[in-house]
Amino acid sequence: MFKYLATASAIAMATTAFAQEHDHDHDHHDEDVTLYRVFVGDHAGGSVTALDLADPDHRWQFDTTGQVKLFGVAGGATVAAVQSDDNAVHFFSSGISFEDHGDHADIAVSDPAAIDTVLTGPRPFHVVDHGGSVIINYDQGGYAELIDAHHLSHGEVELTTFTQSQAHHGFVALLGGNLLSTVASDVVDAPRLGLQAFNADGTPAGELATCTAIHGEAFSGAYLAAGCREGVLTATASADGVTYNMLPYEADLPAGNTTGTLLGSTGIQVFLGNYGANGLVVVDPVDAPHFRYIELPFRRVDFALDPVHPANGYVLTEDGTLHQVNLLEAALTGSVKVTEPYSMDGHWNDARPRLAMAGDEVIITDPNAGLLRRIDTDTLRETGTIAVEGAPYNIAVVGGSGIDH
Amino acid sequence: MTSTQAAPLQVVATFSIIGDMAGEVGGDLVDLKTLVAPDADAHVYEPRPADAMAIARADVVLTNGLEFEGFLSRLIAASGTDASIIALTDGLPTMEEPGGGHYHYVNGEAIFHAGAHDPHVWQSVENAKGYVANISAAFCAADADNCTQYQANAADYSARLDTLDAQIRASIDALPADRRTVVVAHNAFRYFEAAYGVTFLSPQGVSTEGEAAAADVAGLIREIRAANAGAIFGENISDTRLLERIGEETGLTLSGTLYSDALSGADGPAPTYIAMMRHNTSAITAALTAE
Ligand SMILES: [Zn+2]
Numbered sequence: 001m002f003k004y005l006a007t008a009s010a011i012a013m014a015t016t017a018f019a020q021e022h023d024h025d026h027d028h029h030d031e032d033v034t035l036y037r038v039f040v041g042d043h044a045g046g047s048v049t050a051l052d053l054a055d056p057d058h059r060w061q062f063d064t065t066g067q068v069k070l071f072g073v074a075g076g077a078t079v080a081a082v083q084s085d086d087n088a089v090h091f092f093s094s095g096i097s098f099e100d101h102g103d104h105a106d107i108a109v110s111d112p113a114a115i116d117t118v119l120t121g122p123r124p125f126h127v128v129d130h131g132g133s134v135i136i137n138y139d140q141g142g143y144a145e146l147i148d149a150h151h152l153s154h155g156e157v158e159l160t161t162f163t164q165s166q167a168h169h170g171f172v173a174l175l176g177g178n179l180l181s182t183v184a185s186d187v188v189d190a191p192r193l194g195l196q197a198f199n200a201d202g203t204p205a206g207e208l209a210t211c212t213a214i215h216g217e218a219f220s221g222a223y224l225a226a227g228c229r230e231g232v233l234t235a236t237a238s239a240d241g242v243t244y245n246m247l248p249y250e251a252d253l254p255a256g257n258t259t260g261t262l263l264g265s266t267g268i269q270v271f272l273g274n275y276g277a278n279g280l281v282v283v284d285p286v287d288a289p290h291f292r293y294i295e296l297p298f299r300r301v302d303f304a305l306d307p308v309h310p311a312n313g314y315v316l317t318e319d320g321t322l323h324q325v326n327l328l329e330a331a332l333t334g335s336v337k338v339t340e341p342y343s344m345d346g347h348w349n350d351a352r353p354r355l356a357m358a359g360d361e362v363i364i365t366d367p368n369a370g371l372l373r374r375i376d377t378d379t380l381r382e383t384g385t386i387a388v389e390g391a392p393y394n395i396a397v398v399g400g401s402g403i404d405h
Numbered sequence: 406m407t408s409t410q411a412a413p414l415q416v417v418a419t420f421s422i423i424g425d426m427a428g429e430v431g432g433d434l435v436d437l438k439t440l441v442a443p444d445a446d447a448h449v450y451e452p453r454p455a456d457a458m459a460i461a462r463a464d465v466v467l468t469n470g471l472e473f474e475g476f477l478s479r480l481i482a483a484s485g486t487d488a489s490i491i492a493l494t495d496g497l498p499t500m501e502e503p504g505g506g507h508y509h510y511v512n513g514e515a516i517f518h519a520g521a522h523d524p525h526v527w528q529s530v531e532n533a534k535g536y537v538a539n540i541s542a543a544f545c546a547a548d549a550d551n552c553t554q555y556q557a558n559a560a561d562y563s564a565r566l567d568t569l570d571a572q573i574r575a576s577i578d579a580l581p582a583d584r585r586t587v588v589v590a591h592n593a594f595r596y597f598e599a600a601y602g603v604t605f606l607s608p609q610g611v612s613t614e615g616e617a618a619a620a621d622v623a624g625l626i627r628e629i630r631a632a633n634a635g636a637i638f639g640e641n642i643s644d645t646r647l648l649e650r651i652g653e654e655t656g657l658t659l660s661g662t663l664y665s666d667a668l669s670g671a672d673g674p675a676p677t678y679i680a681m682m683r684h685n686t687s688a689i690t691a692a693l694t695a696e
Pocket residue numbers: 101104105106403405
C-alpha cells in the first residue's frame with residue numbers, strides 16, 4: 001500500500017470537489033480570497049449557528065440533538081458536532097475547502113450544509129483528527145469509530161470500528177501504521193493505565209506504555225503527547241512501531257499538579273498544556289528543559305494556539321482577561337480585559353467563554369452577553385462583537401486564504 | 406573597534422552541508438548554529454523551539470532554497486525574525502524536478518518531497534562554489550567590517566573546491582565507459598550525474614509494503630538490469646530495507662553508504678562537504694571497478 005501520510009494526508013484532506021458558487025469576476029482574474037466561517041453551539045443545546053466572519057449577517061442555523069462540542073476536521077472541510085450527553089455526533093460540511101498546489105492553495109466556497117449521516121453511540125467524547133482518520137472515542141461504549149477524513153471532506157461518513165478491552169474516557173489515534181489507544185483497568189474506578197499500540201483488529205501491536213490516568217492528546221511535529229500523573233508521555237512512529245518517552249514533571253514545577261489537556265503547535269514542535277488550575281506549561285518533546293511553567297494571575301477558563309504566529313497562544317482567565325502567551329519565552333506578553341468575570345467555581349460545563357483563532361483574530365464566545373468578541377492579535381484590542389441568539393458557547397472556526405481562479 | 410571586540414555575526418544554517426560551508430567562510434568571525442544535524446533528513450525535520458529562538462537572534466539565515474527545507478516558512482513565522490534569509494541556490498543553474506518532486510524513504514515508507522526544482526544543487530562542486538560566493542556576499546552585507554576576511558576565506562575554500570572538482574573528474578574519467586551506473590536510495594544525485602557522468606537509478610515512489618509496490622519495484626529492477634548497474638548504495642539519511650530488497654532481486658549487494666543530503670558525524674567518513682564528495686566518489690569508483 002502507498003503510505004506517505006505525513007505530507008499527502010494534509011493535501012488529500014483539503015482536496016474537495018465542491019462547486020464554486022460565488023460570483024466570479026467577469027475578467028476572470030485570479031482573486032485572493034480570505035474567508036473564515038464560525039460555527040457556534042448554544043449552551044442550552046440543540047442548535048448550531050454558522051456565520052461568515054467577514055459578513056456576520058450571512059448565517060445559517062442547524063439543529064442538533066443536544067449541546068455540542070465543535071471540531072473543525074478533515075482540513076476544515078467538515079465540522080464535527082459531538083454531543084456527549086446526548087449520544088450523538090452530527091457533521092456539517094463547512095462549505096470552505098482548499099486544494100493545495102504547493103506554492104498556493106485554491107479555495108472553494110459554498111454554503112455550509114448538514115451531512116445526513118448522524119452517528120449515535122454511548123457518550124462520544126474525544127475526537128482525534130490525524131493521519132487521514134477522524135477518530136471518535138465512545139467513552140461508555142468501549143469502542144472508537146474511525147472515519148476516513150478524505151471521504152468526510154466530501155460529505156461521506158465511511159466508518160470502521162475499533163474495539164477496546166474496557167469502556168473508558170479515552171482516545172484512539174493513528175500514528176504511523178498503528179492505532180494508539182488509551183487502556184483502562186478492569187478494576188472499577190481505577191485510573192486509566194496508559195497507552196498501547198494496536199492493530200486495526202484490536203490485537204496488541206506493542207507493550208503498554210504506563211501513563212497513569214492518561215488524558216488529553218495532541219500532535220505536534222513528529223510527536224503525539226498525552227498528560228498523565230507521572231508526566232507527559234510522548235509517542236513517535238519509528239521503523240519498528242512506536243517509540244515512547246515519559247517526560248517526568250520536573251522538581252521546579254508546582255507540586256501536586258498534572259497536565260490533562262494539551263494543544264500541539266502546527267508551526268514548531270512544541271505543546272502547550274494546562275498545569276493546575278492557574279498554570280500552563282510549555283512542553284518541548286526534544287530539548288531540555290522539557291517543561292516551562294507559566295503562572296496565571298487567575299484560574300484558566302480556556303486556551304488556544306495561534307497557527308498564524310506559531311510562537312503565540314492565548315489564554316482567558318476567570319477575571320475576564322485574555323492573555324497572550326509566548327511559547328518561546330514561556331511568558332505572558334500581553335493582557336486585555338475582554339469579558340465580565342466567569343468564575344471557575346461550579347460545574348465544569350457551566351456556560352463560560354471559549355476561544356478560537358481566525359487568522360489575526362481571537363474569537364471569544366461570551367455566553368452571558370450573547371456575543372462573539374473579536375480581538376485583534378496585533379493590537380490585543382476588541383475590533384467588534386457579533387450577536388448570537390441564546391448563549392454562544394462552544395466554537396470552531398474553519399477557513400483561511402486561497403486563490404479563487 | 407576591532408573585530409574581536411564586536412559581537413560575532415549570528416548565523417543560522419539550515420542543514421549540515423551548508424553549515425560546513427558557512428564555517429569555512431565565516432571562521433571565528435561568526436557564531437554558527439546548524440539546525441538539521443549530521444545524518445538527519447532535512448525533509449522530515451521538525452523545527453524546535455530552540456531553533457525558533459536561534460533564528461530570532463540571527464543576523465543571517467543561510468538556507469538552500471528550492472523548497473528543500475519544508476519547515477522553513479513555519480520556523481520563520483514562529484521566530485518573528487528580522488534576519489536576512491538567504492537562499493544559497495539563488496542565481497545558480499538549477500534543474501527541474503521531473504514529476505514535481507522526489508521520494509525519501511523513512512521508516513519503510515515512501516514520502517514525497519514536492520518541489521518544482523531539484524534542490525540537491527550542492528552535488529556538483531562547481532555549484533558548491535556558487536554557494537560559497539553567496540555565503541561570502543551575505544556575510545559581507547551583514548558585516549561589512551569583516552568583508553575582506555570573508556572574501557579571503559571564500560577564495561581559499563574555493564581553491565580547495567577546484568582541486569576537489571578536478572579529483573572527482575579524474576576518478577570518474579578513469580572508469581570504463583560501460584561501468585558508470587549505480588543504484589541509490591533517493592534521487593539526489595542528478596547534479597553529480599550531469600557534472601561528472603555517472604548515472605544514478607533510484608526508486609521512484611515505491612513503498613516497501615504491499616502488492617502495488619511490487620510492480621513499481623519490478624520496473625526499477627528491469628531498468629537496473631537494462632543499464633547493467635554495477636553497484637547499489639545505501640544512504641545515511643534513510644533506511645536500507647527497500648534497497649536490500651532491490652539488491653536481492655538484482656544480485657547486487659550494498660556497496661556502502663553515500664552521503665546525499667547530510668554530512669556524517671565528526672567520526673564518520675564525511676564530516677565536511679569536501680570529505681563527503683571525496684567519500685562518495687571513492688565509494689562509487691571502488692564499487693564500479695571491483696571484479
Ligand atoms: Zn491553482
